């Protein structure tokens with residue numbers, strides 16, 4: 001019996017064992033299935049990430065290429081003569097013919113014999129296809145949306161504004177009067193004065209107030225972008241101005257192309273010289289009847305070539321001084337117009353403690369004072385804010401690389 005019972009219980013045990021084994025197996029299967037699913041999922045994820053990684057790698061190398069293109073100006077201009085197996089035969093602007101590679105970024109179907117292209121100065125590879133019409137720099141020069149500077153937002157330069165209007169706007173508005181009186185209105189006006197005194201601002205205000213087409217460029221752009229092309233760009237600029245006349249050409253920071261060069265040895269300097277010569281000949285070439293005026297600005301007039309300042313060229317020089325006490329008060333007024341000031345704070349006081357400040361420095365002080373009030377959660381800007389701000393701006397000028405500089409213009 002005992003053995004039977006043993007057998008019997010052994011049979012039960014077996015059954016139990018089988019059942020639990022089956023359970024275990026089932027759960028193993030389920031685990032296995034789960035793990036397979038997970039593995040599949042991970043595999044898909046891996047593929048996805050690998051794909052993304054590849055794309056990012058491509059993008060990095062594209063960006064790196066672009067960066068190195070940007071880092072290696074100036075560019076040389078050339079004309080495609082022929083295309084052979086992805087290589088280009090190019091005649092550069094000084095007449096030499098090269099076989100060069102073409103940057104992969106470019107759509108080579110647009111490269112045809114005769115196309116005007118920009119070459120990297122070191123490798124000579126073609127990095128840009130240029131349009132045959134106006135240089136983009138020139139055609140973008142037109143200020144379509146008038147800049148938002150108005151004469152009213154310029155403090156303390158009433159006399160200079162009057163002179164500028166007289167020289168530029170009056171001849172456009174009333175040309176007969178000038179011919180009746182037998183006077184030639186000036187062809188060009190040069191704004192000179194220390195940094196941050198409002199020269200660029202003045203030119204923008206002219207652009208805003210005049211109905212004439214306003215073509216604005218920064219001198220360095222003319223000289224630096226393409227070797228051998230500065231002269232052509234000046235020519236195009238004046239042609240465009242004549243087409244769109246009445247027009248005003250504004251060349252900001254003209255010292256970068258109009259400066260005296262004692263040693264014209266490097267190709268960059270020769271380039272500057274050529275651009276300058278072209279500028280002079282364009283100014284000589286147009287008649288007042290062409291209805292084109294030139295305004296130029298510089299904070300380093302002593303660098304300008306005397307040839308630029310001869311009569312018939314920039315024959316009217318308007319000096320923009322560092323603002324005096326009264327002007328400083330007006331400029332503080334302009335920049336604090338929409339700023340809540342604490343009661344009793346007098347602008348005349350601020351003007352009195354900012355002797356020697358340029359308009360730009362006054363603006364920085366106002367911004368700095370405002371920031372300190374905001375950071376302390378105050379509702380208005382106090383005298384103390386201004387005193388600190390003015391000190392900070394002053395220190396910054398005396399010690400431009402010192403610690404006081406940190407964060408000032410951030």
Ligand SMILES: Nc1ncnc2c1ncn2[C@@H]1O[C@H](COP(=O)(O)OP(=O)(O)OP(=O)(O)O)[C@@H](O)[C@H]1O
Nearest residue numbers: 154155195196197198199200201299331359360363
């Ligand atoms: N007379 C002024 N009235 C009001 N704000 C001024 C005046 N002068 C300068 N500013 C302020 O300073 C900023 C810089 O002025 P702007 O660019 O016209 O100086 P700039 O004379 O052209 O200097 P730079 O010689 O360095 O080119 C202006 O945007 C303006 O906020």
Ligand SMILES: [Mg+2]
Nearest residue numbers: 199200252297
């Ligand atoms: Mg300026």
